[in-house]
Amino acid sequence: MKYFKLYPTVKFLKSKNNSCIYDFSSGQMIKLNSELSEILYKCEKNEPIDDDIKVNEFLSTLEEMEIGCYKNTISYEEGFENTMSNIKCKMVPSNNFINKVFIELGSECNFNCIFCNTDNKLYRKTGCKRWSPYESKLELEDWSKILQDLSYLKAKQLCFIGGNPLLKFEYIKEIIELSLKYGFKYFLIYTNGSSINDEMIKFFKKYDVALNIQIISFNKETLRKISDKAINLEEIENNIRLLNNENINTIYELLITKYNENEIEEIKLILKDKYKIDSLKIEYIHNHPGNSHSSDKYVNDIYDRCSTFPKVTSDRFNYLQMWNYCLKGQCTIKENGDILICPMLRSKIFGNIKECSIQEIINTDEYQQYENISKNSIDKCKDCSYRFNCSDCRAIEISATNNPYGLEYCNIGE
Amino acid sequence: MNKSLFIIEFQTKDQQYIYDCGSSKIINVNNKLKHIIKNFFNSNSEYNYMKEVYDLTEKEYKSMRNYINLLINKYNMFYSNNSNNAYINSNLSKNEIQEIMYESPISQLILIVTNNCNLRCEYCVYSDKYPKDIGYSKLNMDFNTAKLAIDSFFELNKERKKRGLNKDIHISFYGGEPLLNFDLIKKSIGYAKRINPETKFYITTNGTIMNDEIADFLANNNIFITFSLDGYKENHDRNRVFVNNKKSFDMVVSNIKKLQSVKKSLNVEMPITFNCCLDSYTDLDKVVSFFETYYYDFYPFFTTFSQIKPFNTTYYEWCDEQYNNGTLSLVKDAFQDSRKIVKNKFLNKDISTKEYRQVANAIFFNELSFLIRNRSGNNSVLKNSCLPLSKIAVSPEGNLFLCEKMCEKFSVGDINNGINWDEICDVTNKIISFFSSEKCTTCEAKSMCDACFMFLEEDGTMSKEFCERRVKSLKKELEDHLTLYEEEADIFSILNENKNNILSISEG
Numbered sequence: 001m002k003y004f005k006l007y008p009t010v011k012f013l014k015s016k017n018n019s020c021i022y023d024f025s026s027g028q029m030i031k032l033n034s035e036l037s038e039i040l041y042k043c044e045k046n047e048p049i050d051d052d053i054k055v056n057e058f059l060s061t062l063e064e065m066e067i068g069c070y071k072n073t074i075s076y077e078e079g080f081e082n083t084m085s086n087i088k089c090k091m092v093p094s095n096n097f098i099n100k101v102f103i104e105l106g107s108e109c110n111f112n113c114i115f116c117n118t119d120n121k122l123y124r125k126t127g128c129k130r131w132s133p134y135e136s137k138l139e140l141e142d143w144s145k146i147l148q149d150l151s152y153l154k155a156k157q158l159c160f161i162g163g164n165p166l167l168k169f170e171y172i173k174e175i176i177e178l179s180l181k182y183g184f185k186y187f188l189i190y191t192n193g194s195s196i197n198d199e200m201i202k203f204f205k206k207y208d209v210a211l212n213i214q215i216i217s218f219n220k221e222t223l224r225k226i227s228d229k230a231i232n233l234e235e236i237e238n239n240i241r242l243l244n245n246e247n248i249n250t251i252y253e254l255l256i257t258k259y260n261e262n263e264i265e266e267i268k269l270i271l272k273d274k275y276k277i278d279s280l281k282i283e284y285i286h287n288h289p290g291n292s293h294s295s296d297k298y299v300n301d302i303y304d305r306c307s308t309f310p311k312v313t314s315d316r317f318n319y320l321q322m323w324n325y326c327l328k329g330q331c332t333i334k335e336n337g338d339i340l341i342c343p344m345l346r347s348k349i350f351g352n353i354k355e356c357s358i359q360e361i362i363n364t365d366e367y368q369q370y371e372n373i374s375k376n377s378i379d380k381c382k383d384c385s386y387r388f389n390c391s392d393c394r395a396i397e398i399s400a401t402n403n404p405y406g407l408e409y410c411n412i413g414e
Numbered sequence: 415m416n417k418s419l420f421i422i423e424f425q426t427k428d429q430q431y432i433y434d435c436g437s438s439k440i441i442n443v444n445n446k447l448k449h450i451i452k453n454f455f456n457s458n459s460e461y462n463y464m465k466e467v468y469d470l471t472e473k474e475y476k477s478m479r480n481y482i483n484l485l486i487n488k489y490n491m492f493y494s495n496n497s498n499n500a501y502i503n504s505n506l507s508k509n510e511i512q513e514i515m516y517e518s519p520i521s522q523l524i525l526i527v528t529n530n531c532n533l534r535c536e537y538c539v540y541s542d543k544y545p546k547d548i549g550y551s552k553l554n555m556d557f558n559t560a561k562l563a564i565d566s567f568f569e570l571n572k573e574r575k576k577r578g579l580n581k582d583i584h585i586s587f588y589g590g591e592p593l594l595n596f597d598l599i600k601k602s603i604g605y606a607k608r609i610n611p612e613t614k615f616y617i618t619t620n621g622t623i624m625n626d627e628i629a630d631f632l633a634n635n636n637i638f639i640t641f642s643l644d645g646y647k648e649n650h651d652r653n654r655v656f657v658n659n660k661k662s663f664d665m666v667v668s669n670i671k672k673l674q675s676v677k678k679s680l681n682v683e684m685p686i687t688f689n690c691c692l693d694s695y696t697d698l699d700k701v702v703s704f705f706e707t708y709y710y711d712f713y714p715f716f717t718t719f720s721q722i723k724p725f726n727t728t729y730y731e732w733c734d735e736q737y738n739n740g741t742l743s744l745v746k747d748a749f750q751d752s753r754k755i756v757k758n759k760f761l762n763k764d765i766s767t768k769e770y771r772q773v774a775n776a777i778f779f780n781e782l783s784f785l786i787r788n789r790s791g792n793n794s795v796l797k798n799s800c801l802p803l804s805k806i807a808v809s810p811e812g813n814l815f816l817c818e819k820m821c822e823k824f825s826v827g828d829i830n831n832g833i834n835w836d837e838i839c840d841v842t843n844k845i846i847s848f849f850s851s852e853k854c855t856t857c858e859a860k861s862m863c864d865a866c867f868m869f870l871e872e873d874g875t876m877s878k879e880f881c882e883r884r885v886k887s888l889k890k891e892l893e894d895h896l897t898l899y900e901e902e903a904d905i906f907s908i909l910n911e912n913k914n915n916i917l918s919i920s921e922g
Binding site: 005007008009025063066069071073074075076077078080082084085087088091092093094095096097149152153154359362363368 | 428429439440441442444477478480481484485488489517519520575576577578579580581782783785786789896899900
């Protein structure tokens with residue numbers, strides 16, 4: 001009798017829709033079809049191996065990949081990673097915490113992009129977006145208490161988002177300077193590439209502030225089509241040069257819409273050749289019955305999850321069993337004091353910072369419910385074996401499905 | 415790299431395993447793999463040697479060698495003692511310790527409301543079988559002491575809430591027999607509820623004092639009650655006796671039934687807990703069967719089983735004496751033998767009732783702790799010990815201690831002067847330096863050790879008896895765990911069957 005066992009350094013997950021092997025030592029995720037999955041499942045259950053060429057070919061491949069080996073007897077192997085992190089999280093209590101704080105500075109923007117609706121409907125993931133106007137109510141002295149409370153919860157990162165938050169640079173400056181005394185270290189501003197001046201650059205350098213800049217086009221004609229408020233291309237290009245020269249930590253994000261869908265390769269080339277920018281985040285205006293701005297050409301990419309899987313890590317594997325990858329440890333404070341969990345998830349306001357403390361707000365059952373939307377609880381994900389190496393944007397999914405546990409933008413299993 | 419092996423070899427009926435002491439990872443091995451591991455850094459693990467001894471092909475050898483190479487070089491197993499050296503020789507400052515304490519995810523105040531008891535249990539830490547610990551006295555806590563303790567506890571919780579505390583805060587009443595000071599309990603609960611209505615209350619009692627007033631109060635205030643009940647009559651009565659040596663079983667069982675029926679009439683569904691003490695003479699199957707028989711009289715309940723503390727005591731010698739002179743009819747090794755029976759019944763639905771399995775559940779609950787144990791080798795600075803002041807025990811006189819079970823070892827302040835930070839720092843730094851000491855970091859049991867303040871000696875060493883016992887029992891424990899998993903026992907789903915355990919409670 002011959003048997004086959006996977007090494008404890010890997011984990012085989014067989015779910016209703018598909019199966020895969022997580023190899024924690026190489027970082028690979030090995031997808032298996034149902035036939036191979038069945039073979040491996042039997043092996044893991046200690047059933048003897050059939051004398052079949054195909055079976056042995058497959059198992060020999062796994063052996064060559066050094067993720068398992070033949071055995072002469074039945075054996076039991078305890079994996080190094082466990083699939084019970086959710087139980088662990090229940091049995092071993094831990095405090096609430098905040099990692100990342102979004103501060104939304106109003107809803108104004110100097111652009112008027114055609115695809116950027118100003119209501120609360122959502123067609124894009126975290127980034128540039130105008131919202132219905134609202135009145136700012138938080139003063140600097142409010143921020144002092146808020147930042148102190150956040151620091152008790154171990155928060156270290158502030159992300160400014162808008163509208164275009166750089167229109168309120170003075171305010172950003174004051175909050176960042178104030179936050180230093182509460183131990184904040186990481187700062188990020190979401191902006192559109194315009195309205196950057198030398199004073200800002202000096203400030204970004206001094207406090208190591210990073211920027212997330214959205215690129216929509218390098219074509220004047222396209223820009224004119226996109227925004228009726230003039231977008232000054234020279235200014236944006238100058239700013240990119242300036243940020244480059246001054247070594248400001250900048251993430252460039254390309255937003256794909258139906259207006260720039262034929263320029264994508266060209267934009268990538270310009271960024272690469274002209275500005276030496278290799279790494280580019282791709283975002284989309286998502287297709288949705290209520291929205292006509294998404295790109296048909298790239299619609300498959302919106303649904304494609306497999307090509308964006310990162311390397312398998314045991315940290316992510318464990319984290320995704322317990323919590324939502326993005327929402328756990330995150331909060332958003334609007335300039336009027338409203339608390340959201342994610343700046344893009346507008347359907348749920350958890351309270352107002354003028355009325356209760358951030359500690360009380362994040363300890364409510366509702367807030368915890370969102371933080372705990374793990375991959376095991378999302379309807380479509382729980383039957384998918386890739387779930388512990390995959391993240392999804394709750395905001396865009398909830399917007400599309402009207403369900404906190406819904407999932408629209410995924411084509412796995414189809 | 416330190417090239418000495420840091421492993422435990424163990425085996426079950428058919429399998430051989432290696433336990434990596436640095437991380438607590440376990441791998442299945444055969445003689446060849448074992449040979450490669452042990453000789454990895456010398457020529458005896460080269461192919462020519464292996465071929466001669468084990469007659470294996472070069473391909474087989476390569477695959478094995480690569481596997482072990484991965485475990486040694488990528489996972490730092492077998493040879494590497496990844497001890498967490500960060501805190502070696504560095505005493506934590508008052509601020510750091512304060513912060514650790516404020517960040518505790520658990521917050522519990524334990525009021526030891528009396529040193530008096532109407533029972534004289536043979537294994538009680540107050541008894542003369544524990545010569546190092548304090549004895550019984552008539553000392554009761556007064557309300558002023560309780561009030562001050564509750565006030566400062568709520569102050570402390572404000573700091574904890576700021577740092578994200580999300581669990582309920584607990585006030586427990588402990589003794590002696592706490593219900594001997596029932597008036598104080600009543601007043602304290604009323605007082606604490608007025609300040610914080612969310613507080614949860616716990617009482618651990620011997621179950622001998624339960625008049626109508628007490629039963630009504632306990633039921634009406636949703637108090638978690640833990641009864642000390644050691645299962646079947648003979649097992650309970652051989653140890654749990656009144657001052658006049660009268661046995662307590664019948665009275666306790668009748669009182670529990672009384673409380674549960676009062677609760678039923680009031681529609682109170684709060685479960686009760688049994689703390690069931692065991693020693694090597696206890697027949698576990700009989701204990702479980704006892705609770706099975708009384709299942710619906712006691713319902714809803716769950717049982718916890720604890721082994722009678724074997725340290726600094728003459729209890730076990732006394733038991734042996736009883737056995738040898740036949741004073742009590744005891745069966746030697748009854749526990750070991752009956753545990754096998756319980757395990758069998760627990761795993762086999764055909765030979766046990768649902769009720770039996772739900773009681774036995776608790777015995778296997780530690781399997782879950784084993785399954786979810788940290789296998790990374792990175793332990794926190796206090797390892798598995800409670801964080802200092804996550805629990806605060808207050809003696810009847812108003813002295814503060816780290817644990818109700820420590821019998822006044824390491825006083826860390828008093829209610830009038832508050833927490834003594836010098837004492838806290840001293841005792842915390844003592845345990846941290848022990849955990850960073852060579853004795854602890856090179857100990858085979860270090861990754862699966864539950865050493866805590868309770869076993870810390872005043873000179874900063876860990877109880878020698880504790881350490882020896884921990885190391886000695888580890889191999890047997892590993893064998894037991896792995897035997898269970900080899901049988902493909904789906905521990906988790908069986909545990910999940912019981913709706914009165916921690917899993918379902920936290921799910922609800």
